[in-house]
Amino acid sequence: xxxxxxxxxxxxxxxxxxxxxxxxxxxxxxxxxxxxxxxxxxxxxxxxxxxxxxxxxxxxxxxxxxxxxxxxxxxxxxxxxxxxxxxxxxxxxxxxxxxxxxxxxxxxxxxxxxxxxxxxxxxxxxxxxxxxxxxxxxxxxxxxxxxxxxxxxxxxxxxxxxxxxxxxxxxxxxxxxxxxxx
Numbered sequence: 451x452x453x454x455x456x457x458x459x460x461x462x463x464x465x466x467x468x469x470x471x472x473x474x475x476x477x478x479x480x481x482x483x484x485x486x487x488x489x490x491x492x493x494x495x496x497x498x499x500x501x502x503x504x505x506x507x508x509x510x511x512x513x514x515x516x517x518x519x520x521x522x523x524x525x526x527x528x529x530x531x532x533x534x535x536x537x538x539x540x541x542x543x544x545x546x547x548x549x550x551x552x553x554x555x556x557x558x559x560x561x562x563x564x565x566x567x568x569x570x571x572x573x574x575x576x577x578x579x580x581x582x583x584x585x586x587x588x589x590x591x592x593x594x595x596x597x598x599x600x601x602x603x604x605x606x607x608x609x610x611x612x613x614x615x616x617x618x619x620x621x622x623x624x625x626x627x628x629x630x631x632x
Contacts, residue, residue: 456629457535466630469589469625470543470544470562470571470593470594471593471596472544472570472571472573472591472593472594472595473570473585473596473597473598474573474595474596474597474598474604474607475494475569475570475573475574475607476607476609477609477610477622478625478626478628479620480557480569480573480574480609481518481519481569481622481625481626481629482625482629483557483559483569484500484519484520484557484558484559484569484574485519485520485558485559485566486517486519486520486526486557486558486566487517487518487519487520487556487557487558487622488512488514488515488516488517488520488522488555488556488558489514489515489516489518489520489553489554489555489556489578489615490512490513490515490516490524490526490553490556491512491513491515491551491552491553491554492510492548492549492551492552492553492554493511493512493513493525493550494510494511494550495508495509495510495511495547495548495549495550496508496509497509497532497533497534498533498535499535499536501560505532505540506511506531506532506533506534506535506538506539506540507529507530507532507533507564508529508530508532508533508545508547508548509527509528509529510527510528510530510548510557511525511526511527512525512526512528512548512554513525514526516619518555518575518619518622518623518626519622519626520595522526523554524559526566527565527566528546528556528558528565528566528567528568528631529564529565529567530542530545530546530547530548530567530568531545531564532545533594533625538592542570543592543593544572544589544590544592544593545571545589546568546571546572546574546575546589547587547589548575548585552577553577553578553592554576554577554578555574555575555578555584555610555615555618555622556568556574556575557569557570557573557574557575558574559574564619568587571589571590571593571620572586572587572588572589572590572591572592572593572606573586573590573595573609573624575587575589576609576610576611576618578615582614582615582616583612583613583614583615584610584611584612584613584614584618585611585612586607586609586610586611590607595607599614605615610622611626
């Protein structure tokens with residue numbers, strides 16, 4: 451009985467690991483692949499079942515302060531898998547979480563059927579601290595980030611982490627112009 455339980459745990463761990471391996475998106479690719487890139491403030495979050503009552507999604511409403519790419523409205527809703535709804539919980543390893551009042555820079559992809567999601571899991575969300583520095587989302591630590599060219603695991607993805615907001619904004623604008631010129 452104990453051996454069977456251990457095997458089940460091992461199989462579960464393998465499934466979770468496979469589900470949380472993602473390709474590395476350097477800042478230029480992150481910007482190029484995003485449908486929308488914005489700075490804003492999280493107004494509220496809530497969790498609810500999808501229409502088929504199969505999956506729980508956490509919705510985060512972000513008031514847009516600055517647009518770097520795309521044409522969002524004044525408020526965007528970002529949808530991430532997982533959360534608690536009607537007393538039932540669903541957890542997805544590496545899923546990005548937002549907090550009401552949080553100041554963020556986010557790169558979003560508009561997926562048919564689910565709407566905006568954070569691009570590249572935690573690679574597409576940066577919190578802005580009171581000093582105006584960007585910080586990678588902690589959820590990136592829960593996933594394996596892989597360089598697609600070499601196949602090797604990246605422990606510290608190259609991104610906007612630690613940059614001053616104004617420096618990050620100049621880089622994002624530069625990447626956006628480069629993408630438009632292609």
